Amino acid sequence: ASRVISAQVTSARVSSTITVTNTTSNQAQALAGIRCAGASRCTIEASDVQLVGADTQPNAQITATGIVCDAGACPTITRSNVAGLSRAGNLRNARYGGGGVVAPGSTLVSANRISAGCSGGNGVGLSASGRIENNLVYGPHCGGSFSSGTALATGLLISGEADVHSNTIHAGGALDGVASGQTGCQSTGISLAGGTATLRNNIVLAPVCTAQRALFAPSAPGVLEHNDLYSGVLYFDGATALTNIADVNALFG
DSSP, X not given: OOOEEOOBOOSSEEOOEEEEEOOSOSSEEEEEEEEEOTTOXXXXXXXXXXXXXXXXXXXXXXEEEEEEEOTTSOSEEESOEEEEESOOSOSSXXXXXXXXXXXXXXXXXXXXXXXXXXXXXXXXXXXXXXXXXXXXXXXXXXXXXXGGSXXXXXXXXXXXXXXXXXXXXXXXXXXXXXXXXXXXXXXXXXXXXXXXXXXXXXXXXEXXXXXXXEEEOSSOOSEEESOEEEESEEEEOSXXXXXXXXXXXXXXX
């Protein structure tokens, strides 16, 4: 069974500070600081969201996300500070996932500071579509574990049609579980999971893990202009890894 701690929001605007404490448990737990479900229309602005971790028993499975919106439930998320799980309680026999913000559908995500926190087993700073602008987004920096194997860290996961403009996106990468048997990590700055994306004027970094790529694009973005990419692999389409910016630019004329 899942343990869900969330704010079920149906009002037009949310502006609040929410702290979630993960208590001791060996069961699967799904935690959300703000949860906008179904027909909700949540305008989230100037909010502070934090998920506070605690000790857990072995075999815990924690999915902790600052803001979770159903498709179309959050028209705007602006000027907010969103922090994922603050610490991992067990780096041996536990799994940590989730991240900062999940906002599929047509959402304006603007001028936020978003961190995936300790969701390092498979964490994402921001998973969204719509207009994504002027944000600081960080993937997970902790929460890797032996049970995770290779920890997966992503800064921005684009889940539909998106216009991504003037953001700083850091993939992160959790290596805190290596001493407990974690095998390593993989960091991805931006991952294009679907839809057509326009990427302009972004700074994208993925420097932490041995396996690193600034952009993972199985289907090419519609526009890729004036972005600064910092990673061992700058662009990976699923088959070919490009490490030279001239080769990346050549793909788009």
